[in-house]
Amino acid sequence: MSALRVAVLGATGRLGAYACRVLEADQGFELVARARAGDDLARVLRGSSPDVVFEATAAGLGARHARLALESGARPLVATSGLTAEEVRELDLLARARDLGGLYAPNLSRGMWLVQRAAEELARHGLACEIVEQHHDRKRDAPSGTALDTARRVREARQAAGHAAGSVPVHSVRLPGLLAHQEVLFGAPGELVTLRHDAFSSEAYGPGIVAGLRHVARRVGFATGIGAAFETERGA
Ligand SMILES: NC(=O)c1ccc[n+]([C@@H]2O[C@H](COP(=O)([O-])OP(=O)(O)OC[C@H]3O[C@@H](n4cnc5c(N)ncnc54)[C@H](OP(=O)(O)O)[C@@H]3O)[C@@H](O)[C@H]2O)c1
Structure with missing residues (x-):
């Protein structure tokens, strides 16, 4: 070819x-x-x-x-x-x-794609979810496209499993020294599940x-x- x-x-x-x-x-x-x-x-x-x-x-x-x-x-x-x-x-x-x-492709990373798939699986159980995304201070948009995409996937996965779509608040941090980092937090009484992805280079x-x-x-x-x-x- x-x-x-x-x-x-x-x-x-x-x-x-x-x-x-x-x-x-x-x-x-x-x-x-x-x-x-x-x-x-x-x-x-x-x-x-x-x-x-x-x-x-x-x-x-x-x-x-x-x-x-x-x-x-x-x-x-x-x-x-x-x-x-x-x-x-x-x-x-x-x-x-x-x-x-x-x-x-709001995010090209395979690791982030796998984090999003895991987030969809957790969302099917209806857990409360919030996202913290952290990027370098030259990034113009906030929240990041990836965080918005992850939040959409969590809401859709909840709905598909018969739960209310609910809200998925996103918190944005912009600081020098950071590159691209995201945590997807799922909380339930007495426990917390954290999915974390860090991109260290292109x-x-x-x-x-x-x-x-x-x-x-x-x-x-x-x-x-x-x-x-x-x-x-x-x-x-
Ligand atoms: N999807 C993903 O996984 C992923 C990963 C990383 C970044 N991003 C996104 O990719 C974009 C680029 O990121 P970056 O960090 O590479 O940015 P960057 O270092 O600021 O580079 C921007 C590039 O775009 C050019 N440019 C700016 N305005 C333009 C215009 N009006 N027409 C044509 N070219 C223009 C710049 O040209 P000059 O050098 O001449 O200014 C430069 O080549 C951002 O939106 C970022 O959020 C996505």
């Missing part, structure tokens, strides 16, 4: 630069464009004709960039925080109309970048969550 042509948006950033290193080292990919703030992204995409686009720019820009990718005929993997459920629905319609795939996101880009190359429609990509890789 020929290598997937990939464009990285946000290629000078912490996550984008790491993605470029991972994709350059992987024979399954050909890095055909790197874009940053100030570039005419529509022109970059037209000029480089990527199959897939890795989007890692800044909160609030992900939906617009995913739309540009789909309109250029490419399949986006959006890592940038902050896509709304409404934006994901609109992107899904656009992707399906063009027979293309795409994914919004290496936590490498397998998700590769699996996510391979996944969007195969699927039709735009969805949320990296889980299906990891499940496909595991079954491959």
Whole structure:
């Protein structure tokens, strides 16, 4: 199979630069464009004709960039925080109309995906839950997209098991010295269960970048969550 042509948006950033290193080292990919703030992204995409686009720019820009990718005929993997459920629905319609795939991955880490699965299992027992997320002080959005996604999953898992969806309060901390950390706390009389995930470097996101880009190359429609990509890789 020929290598997937990939464009990285946000290629000078912490996550984008790491993605470029991972994709350059992987024979399954050909890095055909790197874009940053100030570039005419529509022109970059037209000029480089990527199959897939890795989007890692800044909160609030992900939906617009995913739309540009789909309109250029490419399949986006959006890592940038902050896509709304409404934006994901609109992107899904656009992707399906063009027979293309795409994914919004609020968190690319396999460890975090496993924490979310464990949180869903605990939520099925109806325990009270709160989330504490801690990030570096340059992160613009709060709460984090991952915390909001985890809270949604807990509420949905409770409901699916016949409990009230209830609330899942999220507490945000922004301090220098932190990178990306999340605790999901489940309390019941006399006991506490804590699920904790710490990302210490961008290496936590490498397998998700590769699996996510391979996944969007195969699927039709735009969805949320990296889980299906990891499940496909595991079954491959
Ligand atoms: N899903 C995940 O697992 C995950 C993990 C880590 C981070 N993130 C998210 O990924 C995003 C990037 O994080 P980061 O830490 O790499 O940020 P960063 O270091 O600030 O890098 C941002 C990148 O985006 C570019 N950029 C900024 N505004 C732009 C615009 N209007 N058009 C095109 N490019 C633009 C910047 O270009 P210049 O260098 O020219 O300014 C830079 O290349 C954030 O939303 C973050 O929350 C997600």
